[in-house]
Amino acid sequence: MSNELTSLVWVIALTAVLWIPYILNTIVVRGVIDAVGYPQDPKPVAPWAARLKAAHYNAVENLVVFAPLVLVLHALGVSNDATVMACSVYFWARVVHYLAYGFAIPWVRTLAFVVGFICQATLILQLL
Secondary structure (H helix, E strand, O other), rough: OOOOHHHHHHHHHHHOOOHHHHHHHHHHHHHHHHHHHHOOHHHOOOOOHHHHHHHHHHHHHHHHHHHHHHHHHHOOOOOOOOHHHHHHHHHHHHHHHHHHOOOOOOHHHHHHHHHHHHHHHHHHHOOO
């Protein structure tokens, strides 16, 4: 498996588990019945849990861009230092983005997002 595909698998695995902390908080705050149901007036989750839910949503939105780019790279046989680095950095940018979002560190969160975007742009440029 190529380095780019390996990075994609790691990004997918990360995105697949980002929901766990905020769901656990929902269960603690609301109880299992309300957490799995549709309560009329749900108790609010902790602010950090709401931020992690938003971070997870953002990760999913960006996975929709990142994954096809990596798959197109692979299908076309495009792999070089720039694509390997961009895919690796993208993973770590998503980790930093999630943590910075959860801990409410605004400048770091934004910087991590921009780094991820630059990684995606790098992949696009390698395909053009």
